[in-house]
Amino acid sequence: MSIELRHLRCFLAIAEESSLTRAAARLHLTQPAVSRTLAALEQHLGARLVERSTHHLALTAEGRAFRDRAAAALAAFEDAVDPARLRHRPLRLGHAWSAFGPYTTPLLRRWQREHPDTPLELLRVDDRTAGLARGEVDAALLRGPVDAPGLVTEELTTESRVAALPADSPLAGRSRLTLGELTGETVVLNTVSGTTTLALWPPAARPAAALTVANTDDWLTAIAAGRGIGVSSASTAALHPHPGVAYRPLPDAPALPVVLAWRDAFPHPATAALVAMARDIVGGA
Template sequence: MPTATRLCSARMSATTSGNDHAGAGQVELRHLRCFLAIAEERNVTRAAERLRLTQPAVSRTLAALERALGVRLVDRSTHHLALTPEGRAFQDRATAAVAAFEDALAAGRTARRPLRLGHAWSAAGPYTTPLLRRWREAHPDVPLELLRIDDRTAGLTRGEVDAALLRGTVDAPGLVTELLYTEARVAALPADDPLADRDRLSLADLTDRTIALNTVSGTTTLDLWPAAIRPKEAITVANTDDWLVTIAAGRAVGISATATIGMHQYPGVVYLPLTDAPEVPVVLARRDTPGHPSVPELTALIHKIAHS
């Protein structure tokens, strides 16, 4: 893996070794993928689930990578896993290395390979079905595969997709984004909540509530509220499904974008417009290196559908 080796560290020797003894041998792509999953999830258990590995296997792979580099990448001394300064610097390099590897593979594939479009939730909202149908009509030889991947970049930084529909601010290294459109925000409440009978709500109406926050791929944080009326309680979840279950169970209320109404109807959850919350930008993201040749045509089609 010469590209990743150059980008990451001269300490990655070319000799081979078995298992995860990377300290005495070669750092492989799987070590980088494992570290990036931990860095993005900030949790070894969730990283293991994402990678479909056991937690001990993920811990061993991380330890092997740290031995190979001779630096500590992850701080395990706190209640919440955090990257060390060296880990934060290495995350950028590892992301670039994995993306370069994926792009190298893509270049060797047929130009008519499927175009993989990632999303973490709600895809393109009401434009999703028209997008898929019109793409199939215009490009029957290039299948458009829509993939839901529960992380902030919907698998883009890991090379699992060619482009991604993302909501909110995206600041991952090595990505470029283009604004497609914006969506208004809505509140999601249990159906038996006293506020559920109203026509609309303001942020102040939710001040004394517990807020469900999707910390992996969501766009809402408690900073959405002005400091004087900011809620004091929150429940964190890792994906849209858990977010909906938490709200339906009456444990919290949530805030999302209007696309969620059509894409994620759920028994026991009602959606109400929010009158004073800023809109959510929807962007198409891609890596800043040559990728699938059909991405520009996809961008143009989404713009055409969304603004027609």
Template sequence: MTVELRHLRAFLAIAEEGGITRAAARLGTGQPVVSRTLRRLEDHMGVLLVDRSTHHLELTPAGRAFLDRARAAVAAADAALDPAGLVVRPLRLGHSWAALGDETAVLLRRWDEEHPDVPLELLRIDDRCAGLARGRVDVAPLRAPAADCAARTELLRTEARVAAVPADSPLAAPGRGPLTLADLAHLPLAVNPVSGVTTPALWPQAHRPRRTVEVANTDDWLAAIAAGRAVGVTTTATAQAHRHHSVAYVPLTGAPAVPLVLAWRDPPGHPAVRALLTLAHQVAGEPAREPQGPGTR
């Protein structure tokens, strides 16, 4: 059997609607048609994608793994078949919190000067892959592990970590100097489990922060720190991209640097991806390096 777009669309409708009946209504067809389409897709894949044992259908582990791939495939097909795509479509650069720090504006200006016929869009998308796995962007700078993003990556640079503390905290007092992880260990730690790179595991096991404050994005992370509810650890790019009058960024010693990689889907979803990768390396002051395979860093 050849898998067609209708099989993927039916699977996505079931996954997003949580049931065959609602999926059929969304697709404008009958419930038996949707059920048969799903069965044929599962036969082709050789696995069950949807658990039908409960009234509210749920994806199996294989179904959850297949979901992002199906979304990306449908998005790519829709883009390819869109008549508007015959006009040069924008190159989409996704990021989840800091892009390239202060170099973001430089990159955008250089791109406009050197590639005036190809619009470059900067999109903030708060997920671990910055929209790459879902086909929403073409390239993304990532600091969190990229193994789940099904992308090729190449190292752009490494970034030093800094502590983020309330501006009126004694930890930010003038002349105090750099902080250490031990200086922060007794305080609540703001953690972004969606796209952040810092967890209590950064500390030695016997001296880890005992309490965390979970946030969903950089704005909430800043608010928690500004209010004195937590401290944070991040990279220098955050200090550049997210200045806040109530948050002080203080150099941090004894913490490993964070690798910043450029990630893109293979094959690239836009013909100008390689040009953007090359320019990003130029802006960062480093030559382009050999790309790595999916999920590697």
């Protein structure tokens, strides 16, 4: 059998809804039809994509890997046949937080001047690859190591790290801090799109506890509420000020790479121009 777009749409609906019944309702199909489509796709791939039981449905490891490829393929197809995008297809630039730091505005302004026929859309997506692996954007500004398959990356610059503290914390009275001074605190970790993990500290000197959140907004809220401290890049302090959060330099923490990433297969035609401009803006700063 041959795989068609309906197989991809069906699988992605199942993955997003975590339910055959809800996926069927979303696609305006019967549940048996959705089950047959999924079974045909799994047979073609020779892999089980979804673990299903009476009360539980979850993607397998193969299903999670295929979800990203299916989303990218479907997005590429829909872009290709969308008449509105044929002439002036926007370049969608994703980021999980802080975009390009202090270079964000210069990049957007210069792009508008030099490439007026190709709009540059800056999109925040709470995801480790800022939606790039799922095909939601064409390129992404990311921080830290990027190991998702099928992506090309170029390091543009590095950023120092800062500690984020409740504004009334005794540590906020210090002009700078060390990682060791944070070990007695609960650390707030953004496990969806953030780069900080407990591995930032030596094994024998890690924070006492961790609190996980899913995005930058919840990260800031938790810190302002006194539930813990955080560590992020210096751009976070500049682009995400919060009255309840004090940022202090962490000079002993390793610098964080800032990279531009894009998909190796079928990149946006303006990708090379974006890479060159971003590199030039950093070099001329």
